[in-house]
Amino acid sequence: MRQSPKERIAKDAIKAWQLNATLMALIPLIVTIALFVLANIFSFSYWYAIGLLVITIVESIVTIFFIPKIRWNRWRYQIYDQEIYIQHGIIIVTRTLVPMIRVQHVDTKQGPILKRYGLSSLTISTAATTHEIPALLEEEASALRDQISELARVEQDDV
């Protein structure tokens, strides 16, 4: 566990996460606009709304332009014959080992945003935990899914 895994996830993951973050940023923006309107109607100070606007802008810039890149940069995985090795996390870096014989099942998932970029995410479940590789190219994900379930099919000793 000294060296990090080598495989990166799909480059388009950044775009998908940015789109996601942009949609998320709409919510505080709507609240800010509502606050401006309310301030106009009930004639209280505009400073609240201005403050919220600043916060919204900063938060949007951070979540849209910085976090996805850092996140993508950090995300690594590697599939060995007998285990899966994952690294992720922005502030707290987590490295996870999941042995193949512990894998109970593997799923691929795809929401509308991931579909747009032809990506899908891979979820690996053991009896006690679940782990996700969040954005892989579709064919890569299904190939991996099949590979893992093939590898996981080796003689399962009891849980």
Added chain:
Amino acid sequence: MSEPKRLHPAAIIFRAINTIRQSIFGLLPIILIASNDGFFKYVILGVIVLTIVFIVLNVIGWMKFTYQLDEDQLRIEQGIFIRKKRTISKHRIQSIDLSQNIIHRIFGLTKVQIETAGSDQDVDAALSAVTFTEGQWLHDQLKAKRPTTTNSEEKLVEDDTKSEGDYPSRTISFRKLFIAGTTSGSFGIILALLAFLSSQVETLIPDKFYQETTTWLISQAIETIVLLSILFFIGVWLVGILGTMIKYGNFTITRYEEELYITRGLLEKKQTTIPLKRIQAVGITQSIIRQPLGLATIFVEIAGGETDKQEGTNTILFPLLSKNKIHDFLDEIIPEYSDLPENYTALPKRALPYYLLRSTWIPILASIAVGIFFIDWIWIPLIILALSILLGILTHRTTGFKLTESMLTLQMRQLSKETIMLKQKRIQAFEKKQHILHREQGLATLKGSILNNFFGRNYILAELEEEDVDRIGDWYSYNNEFKKPTK
């Protein structure tokens, strides 16, 4: 044999109790509302009609419930309008537990609970009342192959001459049981229960009586009140001891080839069978009160198991024993986990600030808040703060691990000190976590997940030497690229 059998008629009682328990909350409000409206005789009539229907349904339900034993399977048929047939194959049965409560004992009956592997509760079956001999017989038939005196599965190679006495077994002594009661934390639980009950009962007690009592109490001298509360606490304590006695009385654990077998309970006799295959980890707990006395509780984490258990509970292997006897106990009852380490690799000094911060941040905030608003009371949060600093230091001292070829033993503390023994093939996944500061300092946090009941359970050791976490990771890994060349 293969003709279908019915349960003992006493099963009707159990059915009735169950149905009443389920329906009482639905019916009570209706009855209460109706009886206030002068519909009283209709209510009585309704209750009578309902009762009759209820009794008839119960009896029919009992008549329609049959079980039969075939070659190597148990077949259960039940249901009045919707017939349910269930067949359980002998090979899928993990454990068969017989238990008796008071009603069972009066009639000489037993409840038979059959558990299969996997987490599908629908596959499990329970026969709520059969005669004790029938229960024993069923147990033997389904377990197959050997008389009840030894409840173990026979292996083909095993000689058949072993008797009860050949299997290691431990029983808790009365003295230890008493100590277990006195040091159990059931105190607080009972107090909370009493508080809840009294708040409920308050509405039923006539106001006059209530007022008289309170005025009498208030008019008493302070000594009397102190004395009364001391008596009250002793009473609660005794109830706690009694509770422990009833629950763990006659606690006996026996080790057979493939399983551990536990019987316990004074009033309600409970049997539990734990197949060794399902044991995920063995642990030792020492609560704050018991640690100075050198006493400990041994528990196991089981995959699957009793479905009525909640998340995060574990099964007790022995309620209380002296710390220096643990090794013998493990050696005899569960030798697979007998190499309990004597010493542990401790945490580095530079991890201490993290532990202090974790244990004190709430009291610090509380002290600041109290200091601003009620400066006179500042001593209360300060005392708590001092205690939490102590706890932080203690936790840092306690936390540690020991890695051997076959086992990773972790030691940690929340309030109780807990030691847990994990085998490599029982750990479901392993994580190493670091944030920026950790990386600077060469520290890392490890997290091992195991399966408990039907949920995951994580054991986290924070701020170990990064070196050590890597070493444990290598030990856990199946991948030879990680393994260092052995010296």
